[in-house]
Amino acid sequence: NAGVTQTPKFRVLKTGQSMTLLCAQDMNHEYMYWYRQDPGMGLRLIHYSVGEGTTAKGEVPDGYNVSRLKKQNFLLGLESAAPSQTSVYFCASTSDSGYTFGSGTRLTVV
Amino acid sequence: AQSVTQLDSHVSVSEGTPVLLRCNYSSSYSPSLFWYVQHPNKGLQLLLKYTSAATLVKGINGFEAEFKKSETSFHLTKPSAHMSDAAEYFCVVIPSGSARQLTFGSGTQLTVLP
Numbered sequence: 001n002a003g004v005t006q007t008p009k010f011r012v013l014k015t016g017q018s019m020t021l022l023c024a025q026d027m028n029h030e031y032m033y034w035y036r037q038d039p040g041m042g043l044r045l046i047h048y049s050v051g052e053g054t055t056a057k058g059e060v061p062d063g064y065n066v067s068r069l070k071k072q073n074f075l076l077g078l079e080s081a082a083p084s085q086t087s088v089y090f091c092a093s094t095s096d097s098g099y100t101f102g103s104g105t106r107l108t109v110v
Numbered sequence: 111a112q113s114v115t116q117l118d119s120h121v122s123v124s125e126g127t128p129v130l131l132r133c134n135y136s137s138s139y140s141p142s143l144f145w146y147v148q149h150p151n152k153g154l155q156l157l158l159k160y161t162s163a164a165t166l167v168k169g170i171n172g173f174e175a176e177f178k179k180s181e182t183s184f185h186l187t188k189p190s191a192h193m194s195d196a197a198e199y200f201c202v203v204i205p206s207g208s209a210r211q212l213t214f215g216s217g218t219q220l221t222v223l224p
Contacts, residue, residue, distance in 0.1 A: 031210050040119065042200055042214035043154075050209045058211065090154070094210055101154045 003027070006091050006102035013081045013109045021076040021105050023091030031094045032074040033058075034066060036087040037104075043090060049074055081109045114143075114184075114201045116215035124223045129173075129188040131218045133201030136182065143184045144202040144212070145175055154200070160184060171195070196222045 004025045013019055023032065030051050035043040045058030047066040055066045063085060065077045074093075078085060086109045091102040117132040135141060145157040158169025165177045175186045184201060201215040 033211055035214075040216055042216045043212075044214070045211050048209055048211050056209065092212070098156065098159075099212065103153045 004091055004093055004100045004102040006089075006105050008105060009103065010106050011108070013078075013107065015081060015083060015109060017081050018077070018079050019081065019107075020078075021089055021091075021107075023074040023076070023093075023102060025072055025074075025093040025100065027093065027095065027100065028071070029093035029095045029100075030071075032068065033092045033094075034064070034074065034076045035090045035092065036060065036085075037090060038087050046076065046089075081107075083109045085109050113205075113213060114203045114215040116199075116201050116218050118218050119216065120219045120221070122221040122223060123191045125193055126190050129186070129191045129195065129220065131186040131199050131201075131220065133184045133186065133215060134182050135184060135201075135203050137203070137206070141206070142204040143175075143177065145169065145173070145184075145186050146200045146202055146214075147197050148200065148217075149197045157186070157199075191220075191222045193222050193224065196220055 007022045033048040034046040037043045044060045046064050047058050049055045049068040052071040067075045089105045092099050114135045143160040146154045147157050148154050157173050158167045160167045160177045168174045173188050175184050177184050198217045198219050200217050202212045
């Protein structure tokens, strides 16, 4: 089925470890986004991309890096995980027809 | 910067009674506004969106919202709550000049009592 796929769905990291979250969409959308969701704060934008090879910072970019080497993939990296990065991460993509969200990645940093 | 404020962090209603979830926005012009719902441990689902075609917007599952420019509000309503409506609801705006990124309110947790 067409949509946005996030991998992994769950992950536990130790402080200082690194990891990459993958977001893949098969709808040929230009725009892609990474959000984090924390209780009482809604979803906050980390980074976004308006097309292949482009990325930009959102509201809360510190501690994260992203890459968009292929149009269908948007990667979110944590170089040195911190407990403050414990959160649920959502990827989204959009075209003129609307937004599609992934099912989320629950990350715990201990 | 444009933003949305959800006026209630928690709302409780009895099953069969009306639902009102309040949202105010800040904008110098008519923005694009959305309501999303998130059921426990689930992803986000679009309820409805306003894009200036009509001030009263009907969404899925009996929800609707009215855009009131004079009050800068976009409140979500439903005439009769169902147990399955229990979830978190987000009011969302697309800021002007943005790369279409959604700006979320802090959310309203709706509890439906039997």
